[in-house]
Amino acid sequence: MKVGVVTFPGTNCDQDVVKMSQAHGYKVVPLWHKDHFDVKSVDMVIVPGGFSYGDYLRCGALAARSAVMTSVKELAKTGKPVLGICNGFQILCETGMLPGVLVRNDHGRFTDKWTEIETVNSTQHFAKSDKKKLKLPVAHGEGRFFAEKSELDKIESQGQVWFRYTENINGSLNNIAGVMNKEKNVAALMPHPERAMFDWMGGSDGFKFI
Amino acid sequence: MAERTLTEKLKHYRISQNEYERISGLLGRPPQGLEWALFSALWSEHCSYKSSKVHLRKFSYRNGMTRDDSDENAGVVDIGFGEKIVFKMESHNHPSFIEPYQGAATGVGGILRDIFTMGARPIALADYLCFGDENAPRMKSLVKGVVAGISGYGNCVGVPTITGYTEYDENYNKNILVNAMAVGLIEGQMNLASSKAEGIGNLVVYVGAKTGKDGVHGAAMASESFDQDIDSKKPNIQIGDPFLEKLLIESCLEVLSKNLVVCMQDMGAAGLTSSTFEMASKGKVGMDLHLDKVPQRDSSITPEEILLSESQERMVLVCVPKNLEAIQAVFKKWDLDAAPVGTITDTKKMRLFWKGDVVTEIDPTLITDSAPRYERPFTEYQSKRKRAKVEAVSNQNQKQLLDSLKQNAFYKNKNWIYEQYDQRVGTRTVKDASQTLSVVRLNSHRDLAISVGCRPSFMRMDTRIGAIDAIMYPALQQAIKGFKPIAVTDCLNFANPERVEVMTDFVTTCDLYAQIAQKLDAPIISGNVSFYNETEGKGISPTPAVGLVGLKENDERVPDCVFTETGLDVYLVQMPGVISYAKTAEVLKKEMSFSGDLTVNYLADFVGAMTAFVAKTKPQVSRVVGQGGLALTLDKMKSAGYECSMQVDANHMFSSTSFLFEERLYDFVFAVDSKTRGPFEKELDALVKKWNLISHVLGSSRKGYS
Amino acid sequence: MKWGIKILPREVLLDTQGRAVQDYLNQTAQTVNQCRIGKYIVLDLKQTDSAESKKKAIEITEQTLINPLIETYTIESL
Numbered sequence: 004m005k006v007g008v009v010t011f012p013g014t015n016c017d018q019d020v021v022k023m024s025q026a027h028g029y030k031v032v033p034l035w036h037k038d039h040f041d042v043k044s045v046d047m048v049i050v051p052g053g054f055s056y057g058d059y060l061r062c063g064a065l066a067a068r069s070a071v072m073t074s075v076k077e078l079a080k081t082g083k084p085v086l087g088i089c090n091g092f093q094i095l096c097e098t099g100m101l102p103g104v105l106v107r108n109d110h111g112r113f114t115d116k117w118t119e120i121e122t123v124n125s126t127q128h129f130a131k132s133d134k135k136k137l138k139l140p141v142a143h144g145e146g147r148f149f150a151e152k153s154e155l156d157k158i159e160s161q162g163q164v165w166f167r168y169t170e171n172i173n174g175s176l177n178n179i180a181g182v183m184n185k186e187k188n189v190a191a192l193m194p195h196p197e198r199a200m201f202d203w204m205g206g207s208d209g210f211k212f213i
Numbered sequence: 214m215a216e217r218t219l220t221e222k223l224k225h226y227r228i229s230q231n232e233y234e235r236i237s238g239l240l241g242r243p244p245q246g247l248e249w250a251l252f253s254a255l256w257s258e259h260c261s262y263k264s265s266k267v268h269l270r271k272f273s274y275r276n277g278m279t280r281d282d283s284d285e286n287a288g289v290v291d292i293g294f295g296e297k298i299v300f301k302m303e304s305h306n307h308p309s310f311i312e313p314y315q316g317a318a319t320g321v322g323g324i325l326r327d328i329f330t331m332g333a334r335p336i337a338l339a340d341y342l343c344f345g346d347e348n349a350p351r352m353k354s355l356v357k358g359v360v361a362g363i364s365g366y367g368n369c370v371g372v373p374t375i376t377g378y379t380e381y382d383e384n385y386n387k388n389i390l391v392n393a394m395a396v397g398l399i400e401g402q403m404n405l406a407s408s409k410a411e412g413i414g415n416l417v418v419y420v421g422a423k424t425g426k427d428g429v430h431g432a433a434m435a436s437e438s439f440d441q442d443i444d445s446k447k448p449n450i451q452i453g454d455p456f457l458e459k460l461l462i463e464s465c466l467e468v469l470s471k472n473l474v475v476c477m478q479d480m481g482a483a484g485l486t487s488s489t490f491e492m493a494s495k496g497k498v499g500m501d502l503h504l505d506k507v508p509q510r511d512s513s514i515t516p517e518e519i520l521l522s523e524s525q526e527r528m529v530l531v532c533v534p535k536n537l538e539a540i541q542a543v544f545k546k547w548d549l550d551a552a553p554v555g556t557i558t559d560t561k562k563m564r565l566f567w568k569g570d571v572v573t574e575i576d577p578t579l580i581t582d583s584a585p586r587y588e589r590p591f592t593e594y595q596s597k598r599k600r601a602k603v604e605a606v607s608n609q610n611q612k613q614l615l616d617s618l619k620q621n622a623f624y625k626n627k628n629w630i631y632e633q634y635d636q637r638v639g640t641r642t643v644k645d646a647s648q649t650l651s652v653v654r655l656n657s658h659r660d661l662a663i664s665v666g667c668r669p670s671f672m673r674m675d676t677r678i679g680a681i682d683a684i685m686y687p688a689l690q691q692a693i694k695g696f697k698p699i700a701v702t703d704c705l706n707f708a709n710p711e712r713v714e715v716m717t718d719f720v721t722t723c724d725l726y727a728q729i730a731q732k733l734d735a736p737i738i739s740g741n742v743s744f745y746n747e748t749e750g751k752g753i754s755p756t757p758a759v760g761l762v763g764l765k766e767n768d769e770r771v772p773d774c775v776f777t778e779t780g781l782d783v784y785l786v787q788m789p790g791v792i793s794y795a796k797t798a799e800v801l802k803k804e805m806s807f808s809g810d811l812t813v814n815y816l817a818d819f820v821g822a823m824t825a826f827v828a829k830t831k832p833q834v835s836r837v838v839g840q841g842g843l844a845l846t847l848d849k850m851k852s853a854g855y856e857c858s859m860q861v862d863a864n865h866m867f868s869s870t871s872f873l874f875e876e877r878l879y880d881f882v883f884a885v886d887s888k889t890r891g892p893f894e895k896e897l898d899a900l901v902k903k904w905n906l907i908s909h910v911l912g913s914s915r916k917g918y919s
Numbered sequence: 920m921k922w923g924i925k926i927l928p929r930e931v932l933l934d935t936q937g938r939a940v941q942d943y944l945n946q947t948a949q950t951v952n953q954c955r956i957g958k959y960i961v962l963d964l965k966q967t968d969s970a971e972s973k974k975k976a977i978e979i980t981e982q983t984l985i986n987p988l989i990e991t992y993t994i995e996s997l
Contacts, residue, residue, distance in 0.1 A: 012456070012459065012460050012463075012547060012548065013369065013456050013459055013460075015369075015370070015371025015459065015638055016371070016638060018639075019638070019639065019640040022640060052638075053371060054369045054455075054456055054459070056456070056939060056943050057369070057454075057455075057456030057457075057935070057936075057939040058456075059456075059935065059936035059939045059940060059956065060936070060939075060940050060956075065940070065943045112361075112364075112632075112633050113364050113365075113368060113632075113633045113634075113635070114632050114633070115631070115632050115633070115634060115635050115636050115637065116632050140637055142368070142635040142636075142637060142638065144368075195637070197640060198637045198638075198640055200640070203643050203654065203768065204637070204640065204642065204643070205642075205645075311988065312986060312988050312989060315989065422933075425931065425932070425933055426931050427931075427932060427933060450932060450988050450989055452928075452932050452933040452934075452935060452989070453935075454933065454935040454938070454939075456935070456939055457935075457939075510933065511931065524933065525933075548942060548946075
């Protein structure tokens, strides 16, 4: 398995995602934001967390228009899996590959804490653990999932809700913590599975994520 | 414009009459042109340590893991297995009071640059904050702003903030303290980078953000007390850009790892001046510097402003000419400027050029090494309070007293602060800021503990006891989790050193720190002094903050700090030391009182014994009793939903309920399961005998009702 | 009465957001001289008297909405 890991200049979880991929014996292919890549060169892409281009305008807004994301879109069309984590989730929404958008937490602050999320619909590509409830940490200032009512209803009825928080930590509509595209090969979540790989990190529910 | 009078110039450049005469003597003539600005910046207290240097020399103890690198940006500890730890703590008090968000943010940025300029990747941040009474003017917004600033900057650069200390006391109403500590790691093929300029003909390259007018005269400002009109200091604000810092970290570490660089220095206080002058001075070389070639954000900027600008996220490096292209390629990849601005010469003179003309030529050592050294007057330390039998501080019952203490900002749960910090980025965090000891895991499968120390109420109670506690308390917190403290950094925050009582506290602290470092075998490898924390003649109480790093040579489980299961036997172990009401008394607005004393030698040896004891007995839970005494500590230990059910006889240990709130230096709580109990008790007996301790069985853990 | 308050970072200070966006835009097209990013706040005040209302809007802006050390503002009636 060859995992492409996208790095924007402000990405700061790329090395953590590399470590996670290597823990499974996968080969990592670094994907630089300025470059297009051959979609045949990787089997899966992860868009990790961080602050892409500083995230000053809107989280992920500029990143969504980058060269690397053009290739990621192409790759997704071939049916290969794409996983977004945290800022990666924001970027995938800004590209339109995922529905909805992530806005400022309702309490207005960055929040770092352990959360519990519940699987609503599963995908064959990610989160292969049998556990229905997972304990994973979040770390974000803009993680409140938002969509217009009609779109939200569609996301729900089409089975695109991946995870819900069991306790709403940021004002996300319908407690949504992660969503998928209709084809279920593009999926993203705000919590960080790569930060919950081993018990010493405080939990290992993220280990079977990829 | 009329030429300024000498008096006006001295005032503008914050140079005293005596210093003016000293400068004139060194130069053989009065200073002229840019020289004024150069001396103003580098002879400021902030840059020259002129009031403290004679005492900081006492921190010279080194051991096999450390070396004399007091010249460098931060200290280094070689912990073996190809791993080196670099760390330092620094203050950003004045800027944070003026603009809390930017002040705190740029404080974090500055301390990070001190770390990665040495070739170390920053892996953790800690902060030490002192705020005023929460109801003091502006205080709520100061607290909010500082926390948001640390969070905004640290989170974005991708360095976890994993621990801290937050004080609230009226002593800081008009002078808050914002100290940040950064820890970096050098591993693999990476070499330690120097800040000494070498190689005649080598190029001086400016990298990072463009220069603007931010923070001109900042260094001189940080060396002054506040007057009422903080608005008059307007132009000094520096704006931090964490995104740019992230680019700078990656690009600097990349050029260092590719061995493209001779030396590197960050631009901190007094910006380009202090970095280039110090590089040249340390390397005993000259330097030609073309100020007009410095990338500028603002075309109206003057040479003097370029020299003194404190624009953030900038570095200067020296390279052999053939490496310039490769260096520029790396910085271009990260979309940063890398502009050659000068060359190393054999003249031993700094020559500053503006559009081809020499504007100043001066021996850099005159400015970096010849600053005055003041032996500010001090006296022998006399305790401000008499030792006396400690009487009950309140006749309220235990529950009422506990509740009233917990109303105070100091004792309230501070998770709202730590939850704003990314504590896990980098996936090294073993124990986060919710714990009494924060721990990160190294690739060598060993654990590193990071603590900050100095409990200001003990300093206010008695400077000697407070200073010993400042290092010993975090050292014991590490030992009780099985860690050995390996090195110390400090950030010595004091009021005006020209006042005898302030200087006396400062010298007393330095003497004790020097002694403790040696006895504990934990050298003081870096540090910072912040004087003049004073507004309208009222200074802060002495606050010599400490950062302590400890090592555990394995990745075995670290004992918890709260009760996490039912059926554990709970022990209280007491050391003969100090019994006091310090913070408890302050919060209740009562007189402080204390009896007893602390002994450096005994404590230093005991820290070692405690590390060994915990490594051997592996208790499930361990904790040093903190401020607010056993009552507050047991209350905090309930947070996972389990509590200690006290055995009846435990109440007999104390003659009054308020004695549960006594702050004893030091008491310890352990909890062990039935399997561990036998061997634990056997070892505990030996420990108690050897160190003259008292131990009690307090009770056992059970599911809490709350 | 409604007031629109336009807030920009002070010209002499670094505008981190503006710079980041400007640099990004100039990666593809070198056409942006400067990009500055601020805030626009709409205040609806209870006061109906124009002068009094404006005074109040300025007071709120200067005391709460901006930090004069790092920001400037202009105010317009809506």
